[in-house]
Amino acid sequence: MELLQGNEAVVRGAINAGCNFFAGYPITPSSEIAHGMAELLPKFGGVFVQMEDEIASISAVIGASMAGAIAMTATSGPGFSLMQENIGYAVITESPLVIFNVMRAGPSTGIPTAPSQGDVMQARYGSHGDYPIIVLAPASVGDMYYLTVEAFKLAFKYSSPVVVLSDEIVGHMRESTTLPPLGDRVEYEKNQKNLIRGEKKHRTGLVHLDDGLPTTDLTEYEKLMKRLFSKFEDFEPKLRFEGEESVDVLLISYGSSYRLAKSAVKLLESNGISTGVLKLESLFPFPEKEVREITRDVQLVVVPEMNKGQIVREVERVCCCKVKSISYFGSLILPEQLARIVEEVL
Amino acid sequence: MKKEYAEFLRLQTLPFVWCAGCMNGVVLSSFIRAVKRTKIDKEKTVVVSGIGCSGRITQYLDFDTVHTTHGRALAFATGIKLANPSLNVVVFMGDGDALAIGGNHFIHSCRRNIDLTAIVINNSLYGMTGGQMAPTTPEGRKTKTSPYGNVERPFDISKLAISAGATYVARFTAYHVRWVEKAIAEAMLHKGFSVVEVITGCPTHQKVKPREILRYLRENYRRRKESSLEEIQPEDIGVFKKEIKPEFCDRLLKLSITHY
DSSP states (O other): OEEEEHHHHHHHHHHHTTOOEEEEOOOTTTHHHHHHHHHHGGGGTOEEEEOSSHHHHHHHHHHHHHTTOOEEEEEOHHHHHHHHHHHHHHHHTTOOEEEEEEEEEOSTTOEEEEEOOTTHHHHHHOSSSOOOOEEEOOOSHHHHHHHHHHHHHHHHHHTSEEEEEEEHHHHHOEEEEOOOOTTOOOOOOOOOSSOOSSSOOEEESSOBOTTSOBOOOHHHHHHHHHHHHHTTTTOOOOEEEESOSSOSEEEEEOHHHHHHHHHHHHHHHHTTOOEEEEEESEEESOOHHHHHHHTTTOSEEEEEESSSSSHHHHHHHHOOSEEEEEEOOSSOOOHHHHHHHHHHHO | OOHHHHTTBOGGGOSOSSOTTOTHHHHHHHHHHHHHHHTOOGGGEEEEEOSSTGGGHHHHBSSEEEEOOTTOHHHHHHHHHHHOTTSEEEEEEEHHIIIIITHHHHHHHHHHTOSOEEEEEEOSEETTTTSEEOTTOOTTOOBTTBTTOOOSOOOOHHHHHHHHTOSEEEEEETTOHHHHHHHHHHHHHSSSOEEEEEEOOOHHHHTOOHHHHHHHHHHHOEEOSSOOGGGOOTTEEEEEEEOOOOOHHHHHHHHHHHHO
């Protein structure tokens, strides 16, 4: 048993997943991840570099990944915005790497130390052009560890960037945990499309053929897009249902909002309302089939989020029942408030 | 094409995308001769480029190549070099690529003295997008985005590189091909951040015949032997800086060895 901070758990998860390259730029509330990596990477034979900005950070991470490193960066909203162009580059060049975003209140500089879940759709659609991407969402210190490890596994399974969306609450909170110790290496298979190994291959953000050379042939473009989108067809969404077999009300939630939803379920249950909670640990590709299935006989779906309602739109798209968005900014609401709203809507 | 170039090119990618009379080819062939001259291992050499006319160089070169995003080539190259310091990493950029959108990465690469070779092809404008002004466009010059004459002061790329801490800095022109070749060779062998600025021109957007540009380069650029930073004039060419200072990868790697 030990008391660990969320961001510290990310560092341990990354080191145990074999991460040996970190490039970043200081930004609250993600800086503890950089602090930990700066301290630990040299001890594990890796490289930490503080770059001149977040654009340089993601660029260096992509370059390092191409040169064979297991690479990541961590940032928060403003830095995540700066990284967007090169996230698209990482997608089209199929670079395995992990981007950690500890979300804070925005838009713009917002409130650097207030939490938010405002970057959900940016994580999915932030870079220009059309592309698929995996987005994970930890809700506890334990999740921070395990989903960081999972992010590296997925990055190398699909040879693709993976985004982890945490927030200030999960990043800065301390919890008692029983996580594997530092240095407990996790092994996994590594697929990588664009590794530099003397094969004299080309890598480019231009639409390209299988050999990496650019093309403007629209048939080839369509082929590339179809292949990129089909990469995640066998992706198994990470979600957890808690509750009785059939419930009247289902709360669908992720990240710090999941903690609120879980508390509210208890209150609702004690008031005689049969309620369950579906925790999304992966947000994208959105688990359409699973959410449709699980909400089939539910009367009401409630989606509490620390934004104006982002993942709720995905939920609405796939559910047939009544869907209620509950939105709050800068902090969680009380479980009592959430329970009261649910009772009113019901 | 000469056989000496053919073995370094992806012949299936030819012809070049560049306009007739473009001097990027001169820089490309100088680079190939420099590679031959230094006998560096082709399999251990990565060529990185940014966006713009110069950015296309990587698709023609038969090396491990990375065509990155606009302005970011040096940041990508930093990651490549740090992850595998045994690689020779050469970065081609244009003047807008290196000094405008990529200006921040340029000065910080100089400051870190990371062992990369940066070749900046300076045609003093944005070619691929249609001939707009760049941070290297001389004052008064008319371009598509300075139709009444440029009212901004230009950067002197070499002086900026020296001031920011680059440890090898040379400037030559597309007319002085042998010197360009020698400077690129020296830069690749130099341990530390090296900058080779090659002054070219853009026949298409400047609407000047290529031979007139070459004549101008021949008649106006003068080689200087030793000169202090203050003395370097925009039309001076030569090797302005060559010194050995602690290199970034070495220093970072030493941390790993000490704390491992």
